[in-house]
Amino acid sequence: MPAPVPLFPAAQDNLRLACERLNIHPDVFEELKAPRETLAATLLIRMDDGSRRALPAWRCRYNDRRGPTKGGIRFHPGVCLDEIQTLAFWMTFKCAVADLPFGGGKGGVCVDTKTLSRTELERVSRAYVEAFAAFIGPDRDILAPDLYTNGIVMAWMADEYASISGRPMPSAFTGKPIAFGGTAGRTDATARGGYYALRHLESAFGLNADNASVIVQGFGNVGYHIAKLLHADGYRIVGVSDSGGAIYDPAGLDPLSVMEHKHLNGGVLGAAGHGQTREMSNPELLEQECDVLVPAALERQITEANCERIAARVVLELANGPVTANAERVLLAAGKNVVPDILANSGGVTVSHLEWVQNRSGFYWDGSRVRDHLKSVIETQTQAIWLVQNQMAVSMREAAYIHGLKRIAESVEARGTEAYFANGGSL
Numbered sequence: 321m322p323a324p325v326p327l328f329p330a331a332q333d334n335l336r337l338a339c340e341r342l343n344i345h346p347d348v349f350e351e352l353k354a355p356r357e358t359l360a361a362t363l364l365i366r367m368d369d370g371s372r373r374a375l376p377a378w379r380c381r382y383n384d385r386r387g388p389t390k391g392g393i394r395f396h397p398g399v400c401l402d403e404i405q406t407l408a409f410w411m412t413f414k415c416a417v418a419d420l421p422f423g424g425g426k427g428g429v430c431v432d433t434k435t436l437s438r439t440e441l442e443r444v445s446r447a448y449v450e451a452f453a454a455f456i457g458p459d460r461d462i463l464a465p466d467l468y469t470n471g472i473v474m475a476w477m478a479d480e481y482a483s484i485s486g487r488p489m490p491s492a493f494t495g496k497p498i499a500f501g502g503t504a505g506r507t508d509a510t511a512r513g514g515y516y517a518l519r520h521l522e523s524a525f526g527l528n529a530d531n532a533s534v535i536v537q538g539f540g541n542v543g544y545h546i547a548k549l550l551h552a553d554g555y556r557i558v559g560v561s562d563s564g565g566a567i568y569d570p571a572g573l574d575p576l577s578v579m580e581h582k583h584l585n586g587g588v589l590g591a592a593g594h595g596q597t598r599e600m601s602n603p604e605l606l607e608q609e610c611d612v613l614v615p616a617a618l619e620r621q622i623t624e625a626n627c628e629r630i631a632a633r634v635v636l637e638l639a640n641g642p643v644t645a646n647a648e649r650v651l652l653a654a655g656k657n658v659v660p661d662i663l664a665n666s667g668g669v670t671v672s673h674l675e676w677v678q679n680r681s682g683f684y685w686d687g688s689r690v691r692d693h694l695k696s697v698i699e700t701q702t703q704a705i706w707l708v709q710n711q712m713a714v715s716m717r718e719a720a721y722i723h724g725l726k727r728i729a730e731s732v733e734a735r736g737t738e739a740y741f742a743n744g745g746s747l
Contacts, residue, residue, distance in 0.1 A: 327406035327619060330645050335409075338721035341712065348729045352412070355382045355405050361451040363429065365443050375444065379427040379452045381461050382408035385731040388459050389425030390415060390669060390676075392466025392495075393448065393477075395441075399428035403619070410640055411669070414662040416724035417701055420673045425461050427452070433468045445473045449480040456481070458491035458680070464672050465495040467618075470541075471507075475500045491679035494672035503675035505690035506668075511545035511616075512691065513667015514638045516698040517659055518612065519553070524706065525634050525657055527611060533570070535559035535610040535632065537602060538617030539578065539588050542638050542665070546614055547575035555612070559605050562588050566605035571595025607631060615642035622647045630656070637661040652715055660717035662724065663698075663705055670697050 332353055339349045358380040365373045378401055381389040391411040404426050412424030429448060433441060455461060465474055478493040478500060490501035498504065505512075522529070532555050536543045539560040547557045557575055559568040564587035567573065571594040581591035589599055606613065606626060613632035615621045619641040622630060627647035635643060635651065635658045643651070648658055671694055678684045701723070709719035 326402045327641060328402050328409070331406045331409045333645065334717070334721050335725070337718060338725045341714065341718065341722055342725060342729070344725065344729050345733060348725075348732045351385075351732055352383060352728065355380050355408060356384060357381050358401070358405060359452060359455050360401070363444060363447040363451055365440065365447055367440055368437050375447075376430045377428065377448055377451060378404045379455050379461070380404050380408040380425060381455070382412045382424040382426075383728070384423040384460075385728060385735075386416060386423055387421035388423065388457075389461045390420070390422035390464070390494075390672065391425035391427070391462075392464045393427040393429075393469055393473075394467035395429050395431050395433045395444065395469055395473075396467050397430060397432040398618075399430045404428050407640055410662055412728070413721060413724040414666045414669055416727045417662050417705070417720055418666045418670050418673075418697055419701070419727065420669065422462070422669070422673065426466075427463065428466075441473070442476050445469075445476040446480040449477045450484065453481060453484045456492060458489055458676070462491070462672075462676060463493050464668070471495060471497045471500075471502065474502075491676050494675040495668075496675070501675075501679050503671060503678055503690060504685065504687035505694065506671050506675060507541065508545040508549075509671035509690075509694060510542045510638065510665050510668035511549060513670060513694060513698050514542075514546055514614070514636055514659075514664045515549040516667070516695050517664050517702045518550075518634070518636055520699050520702045521657075521659065521706065527634065529554040532556070532611040533558045533609070534612045534614060535568070535605060535608060536614045536616055537561050537566075537605060537621060537642075538615065538639060539582065540616070543614065543616035544575060544579050546616065546636075546638060547578075550612075551575050558610055559608055560588055561602045561605050561617075563602075565589045566600050566602050567591055567593065567597050568600060568605060568608050569593030569595050569597040570609070573597075612636060615639045618642070620644055622651075624650070627651055628654075633657065635659065636664050638665045640665065648715070648717065658716060660720045663702060663716070663720045666701070667694055667698060670694055 363375040407426035415422040474496045482488045496502040536547045539562045556572045573593040578591040607629040609631045612634045614636045616638040621642040624646045627650040705719045
C-alpha cells in the first residue's frame with residue numbers, strides 16, 4: 321500500500337494562510353513553521369513470555385512561547401514522527417485558542433495495546449517516562465492521556481517520574497485518577513467542550529435539539545460522552561461506531577444501552593436501537609443521513625474520496641484532523657459547517673490546565689466549578705471565533721487559527737522582531 325500523505329505540510333499551510341490574513345510579521349512564521357525540539361527513542365520492553373521487544377517512541381515540544389508545552393501521549397500502531405509533530409502543532413494552536421498558558425506538545429509509542437497484557441502495558445508506560453524524563457516536567461512539558469492511554473497509564477507514568485525525580489510531582493501529568501491528584505470533570509471534558517460549542521452555535525447552524533439527529537464515529541470515551549450529553553438534551557443519536565464496525569438506526573439509539581452492550585460483548589455491533597438497526601462499516605456510517613456528524617476517532621476520516629457523500633449539515637471535529645483540507649473545501653462549498661478540532665476538542669486541555677493548577681496549589685475544586693469554568697471558556701472562544709469568521713469572511717477553521725495566532729504572535733513579538741533590532745531597539 322502507498323505511504324499515507326504527510327499531515328504536517330497541511331498544518332503548515334493553515335499557519336501560512338493565517339499569517340497572510342493577519343499580515344503577521346515574518347518572524348512569527350519563521351518561528352512557528354517547525355517544532356522547537358523533538359526527541360526519538362526506542363523502548364526495550366521485556367514481554368511476559370521473556371522475549372524483548374523494541375518500540376519506537378517520540379516526544380515533540382512544538383512551541384513554548386506562551387508557557388510549558390502540553391499534550392497527550394498516544395499508544396497506537398500507526399503512530400509516526402509526522403503525526404506527532406502535527407499533533408503538537410495543533411496543540412500549540414488549541415492552547416492559544418483556549419487562552420491557556422501553555423504551548424503545544426505531543427508524544428507517542430508505536431504499539432498495538434490490544435496485543436499487550438496489563439503488565440506489559442505498565443512496562444511500556446514506565447519505559448516511556450524513563451526514556452523521556454529529562455524532556456518533560458511540570459514547567460517544561462506536561463503529559464496527558466490520548467489515544468489508547470487513560471488514567472491508569474498516567475498514574476504509572478506519574479509514579480515512575482516521582483521515582484526518577486526523587487519526589488512526588490503530580491503536576492507533570494494530567495488526566496490522572498482523582499485519587500492520584502486528578503480533577504473532577506476530566507473524564508468527559510473533551511466531549512463536554514464540544515457539546516458546549518455545538519449548543520452555543522445551534523441557532524447559527526439552524527439546529528433544533530428536539531428534532532436533530534447525530535452520528536458519532538468512534539464510540540470510546542469521547543464519543544460516548546458526547547452522545548450521552550446530546551441525547552439527554554433531546555438530540556436523536558442515530559449511529560455510532562467503534563473499531564469493529566458501526567450501527568445505524570434512524571429511529572434512534574440509547575448511548576447508555578449501547579455502551580453496556582459494548583462492555584459485555586466487546587463492541588457496538590449487535591446493540592439494538594429503537595427501530596430497524598443496521599450494521600455497517602465505519603466508512604459507510606459517515607455517509608448516512610444525519611444533521612450532525614461527530615468524528616471522534618482518528619485523523620483523515622473525511623477525505624476527497626468520500627466528502628461529496630457526507631450528508632450531515634454540521635461536522636463537529638472531536639478527533640484531531642478528521643477532515644482533510646481538500647475535503648473541507650468541498651463541504652464548505654456545499655453549504656455545510658465544520659467546527660474545527662482546535663476549538664471543538666479543546667475542552668480536554670482546558671480542564672487539564674485546571675488539574676495542573678490544582679496540583680500546584682494543593683487546592684481542589686468540585687465538578688460543578690470545573691464544568692462552569694469549562695462552559696465559560698468554550699462559549700467565550702466560540703463566540704470570538706464566530707465573530708472573526710463573519711468579519712473576515714473565512715471558514716471557522718481559518719478563524720480559529722487567526723484567533724490563536726494573534727495570541728501567539730503577541731508573545732513572539734513581545735521579545736523583539738527584525739524591525740525592532742534593525743531600528744536600534746531603544747529601551
